[in-house]
Amino acid sequence: MIIRQMNQNDCEYILKAADDWWGGHYSSDMLSRWYIHHFRETCLLAEENGKIVGFIIGFLSQSEPDEAYIRIVMVDPAWRGKGIGRSLYETFFERAGSLGRSVIRCVTAPGKKNSIAFHARLGFMIEPQEQELGGVPAFINYDGRGGNRVVFKKVLDNMSEL
Ligand SMILES: CC(C)(COP(=O)(O)OP(=O)(O)OC[C@H]1O[C@@H](n2cnc3c(N)ncnc32)[C@H](O)[C@@H]1OP(=O)(O)O)[C@@H](O)C(=O)NCCC(=O)NCCS
Structure with a gap:
């Protein structure tokens, strides 16, 4: 499994996956090309053999300089219970920490x-x-x-x- 930063071209896949993985329609302005572009350091994907199996979307708080905020994490139901959610969170923690958030x-x-x-x-x-x-x-x-x-x-x- 690899964890990588999202790019705008991942948006279409993520939108469809979110509906499938959430168990019903999932709507958020943050699942959008513009959000991924402007917050890409804190939008991460998990991939298994080139297939997206999970994602996390968050941001560094502009107003609370010590803080980062995770908006949503989702893992493909077929891949749950294998540590992917943990890996996404831990990578987010590392990124937030390296960017000065505690x-x-x-x-x-x-x-x-x-x-x-x-x-x-x-x-x-x-x-x-x-x-x-x-x-x-x-x-x-x-x-x-x-x-x-x-x-x-x-x-x-x-x-x-x-
Ligand atoms: C929540 C979610 C992201 C977890 O992803 P995952 O890849 O299955 O989680 P992991 O396998 O990395 O589990 C991490 C830890 O959480 C625990 N855990 C995960 N799901 C759990 C559950 N349903 N009940 C109890 N513990 C659970 C695991 O046992 C594991 O503990 P450990 O690492 O200390 O042994 C996934 O179930 C999901 O996508 N759910 C739907 C979307 C959602 O609810 N998102 C969160 C709301 S914002």
Whole structure:
């Protein structure tokens, strides 16, 4: 498996894969040629023998200079459980660290127990909130559009080794 930076020509494949891998239509402005162009250092693909089997999309926060944010990760269902999600995250951590970031943030929906378990294994802590949903702390209306989210934070260690 190799992890490589996305380029704009990957966009078409990623758009189709996202619908297939998410289990329903997946829509985000970040899955677009312009986003990949302007944020390509933090848009990564996993490939097995030339086939795209996973991707991660994030950014370096412009307003929080210590932080990087992961927007979405997806792995082809046929390739899950083989360490691809971990490799994508760990490569993102290395990149973010080498670009001067020490804190990684991301979120998921309170009902997404698989995603919560995955992030726990990757060393994220769940930020405390005033309310819980389904037994997990949930930031109510996180996105301002009614979406509640579990908020993850990871402080990168071994920064000096990156
Ligand atoms: C979440 C997702 C990216 C994980 O990818 P993956 O390649 O299967 O994950 P990995 O094999 O690298 O697993 C990494 C670790 O997480 C753990 N893990 C992964 N999925 C898990 C699950 N469903 N339940 C419990 N633990 C899980 C693994 O055991 C592994 O632990 P370890 O490395 O300490 O042994 C993948 O399931 C996916 O694409 N899901 C749909 C999209 C999604 O939900 N994205 C996240 C929401 S933003």
